[in-house]
Amino acid sequence: MPRLKDHDAIRRIAKKSLFEGLDAMCEGALIVDRDARIVWISEKYVGRLKLASAAAAEGRVVEDVIPNSLMREVVRTGEPMMLDIMQFGEESFVVMRVPVKDERGRVIGAAGFMLFDTLASLQPLVRKFQQLETELATTRSSLAAERRAKYTFSSFVGTSAAAMEVKRQARRAAQADTTVLLLGETGTGKEVLAQAIHAASPRAHGPFIGVNVAAIPEAQLESEFFGASPSVYAGADKRGRDGKFMLAQGGTLFLDEVGDMPLGAQSKLLRALQEKEIEPLGSNRVAKVDVRVIAASSVDLRQMVGMGRFRSDLFYRLSVLPIELPPLRERIADVEALCEHILEDIARRSGRPQRELAPTALAVLCAYAWPGNIRELRNVLEQVTMRSDAPRLSAEEFSLVLPRLAGAAHASGRRTLRLADIVADAERNAIRSALAAADGKKILAAELLGISRATLYEKLNALAPRDGEPRH
Numbered sequence: 122m123p124r125l126k127d128h129d130a131i132r133r134i135a136k137k138s139l140f141e142g143l144d145a146m147c148e149g150a151l152i153v154d155r156d157a158r159i160v161w162i163s164e165k166y167v168g169r170l171k172l173a174s175a176a177a178a179e180g181r182v183v184e185d186v187i188p189n190s191l192m193r194e195v196v197r198t199g200e201p202m203m204l205d206i207m208q209f210g211e212e213s214f215v216v217m218r219v220p221v222k223d224e225r226g227r228v229i230g231a232a233g234f235m236l237f238d239t240l241a242s243l244q245p246l247v248r249k250f251q252q253l254e255t256e257l258a259t260t261r262s263s264l265a266a267e268r269r270a271k272y273t274f275s276s277f278v279g280t281s282a283a284a285m286e287v288k289r290q291a292r293r294a295a296q297a298d299t300t301v302l303l304l305g306e307t308g309t310g311k312e313v314l315a316q317a318i319h320a321a322s323p324r325a326h327g328p329f330i331g332v333n334v335a336a337i338p339e340a341q342l343e344s345e346f347f348g349a350s351p352s353v354y355a356g357a358d359k360r361g362r363d364g365k366f367m368l369a370q371g372g373t374l375f376l377d378e379v380g381d382m383p384l385g386a387q388s389k390l391l392r393a394l395q396e397k398e399i400e401p402l403g404s405n406r407v408a409k410v411d412v413r414v415i416a417a418s419s420v421d422l423r424q425m426v427g428m429g430r431f432r433s434d435l436f437y438r439l440s441v442l443p444i445e446l447p448p449l450r451e452r453i454a455d456v457e458a459l460c461e462h463i464l465e466d467i468a469r470r471s472g473r474p475q476r477e478l479a480p481t482a483l484a485v486l487c488a489y490a491w492p493g494n495i496r497e498l499r500n501v502l503e504q505v506t507m508r509s510d511a512p513r514l515s516a517e518e519f520s521l522v523l524p525r526l527a528g529a530a531h532a533s534g535r536r537t538l539r540l541a542d543i544v545a546d547a548e549r550n551a552i553r554s555a556l557a558a559a560d561g562k563k564i565l566a567a568e569l570l571g572i573s574r575a576t577l578y579e580k581l582n583a584l585a586p587r588d589g590e591p592r593h
Contacts, residue, residue: 148214149235152221155228157183157193166235169214195220195231204236272316278462279455281569283447283558287314294442295321300394302439303417305446308496311417312377314446319373324413327372330365335378342386343402347393350404366399369412379416379439380425384432391435414439449491449498453554454569456487456498463499467506476506481516488550489523548580 149166153159162178170186172178183190189208195201195218202218215237221230274288294301295318303311312331319329337345348364365374376382382390393399394414398407416439425431449456460478468475478486491497504522505514551570559565567577 281452308494309446330369331375335381348401
């Protein structure tokens, strides 16, 4: 018997013991030569495969005995297949395949072991794996849904001349794969329009990543946009992170309030736009990016350039296709459609019946200046629907919420204004706004107001004495 200190002898004994142990534990085993011919098969395997005898299999090509065998592949590649499921007729076996090598490391055959004759033994492992796969697929699907555009051009509600012109320009921008700059007061629907542009563009299949520059602390801005290498982070988390540009790869990156970006980050943004590449924080690695940028600002970027607070070269790069969104007071004709859309959304979210607007209430809403634009309109409608249970919302209910009307009532020493005063004031301001938007053309102003020209003249005559307007 060889001494245990003889390494070669130990290895030979271990190999023999391991093979015999596997043969004893498994439901079957076989060995093939370099031509994938069976040179040995265990009696257990003979029984499992329903063969007449071992001799009936030896010398035959393995595929003739086991049609779905991959033993030849193991011989060809020299790589083991540690855990696999093999189909044999209507039965499924769990098998393991390993190459057999000589002293010089050459593959001279392969050994196969049937570990289990049924999949029942692996059910706990299979169930856990399937559960993890399901959870991963659900997470990926949810994340992909979050990164898809939620709005289309139909979401940008309005049929006024101003709204239609904005949508016309935006549809043209959707087909040009270049930067777009959306300008307009806060609450005018810049993000809705950005998502609509993305959804109508060739990049619609890619992600839409929106980020409000003003909401990110200056110290985190660079890593938020361009990512960071693992070396930046101390402690256990050494994975680094992808920035917004990498997350938007193949899609659109929307930069809201881009005017709030510090000058240092502006230079890196300019490089990303010009060179189509970014450099993560703390890294010397340059990564190529394929991202379309849509930027938005509620401040005058030209004025900021003049003040030295915004790079002129970045401004020109962003404003290749500038689109200016008009404030709500310049498209009063869209108020009714916007109210209908918002009230429908409120009803869907709350699960309550949709409310209607009384004609006098609509007149009040059309008379208000809306400094907060569509966002303020939604806020007012939500407040009134929360305060009232009535199916039809009245002018008086809005007079309690709208700042101008509430302020006027307080100044007069009354809790509310008379309804007749509210309606008359509303009509007066709506007509004035429509005439301003139509450059004084009464036919166009009547169209914007949704009334006939004769009705407009009647209202002008009725309101002129109080307003100081000349009679027509």
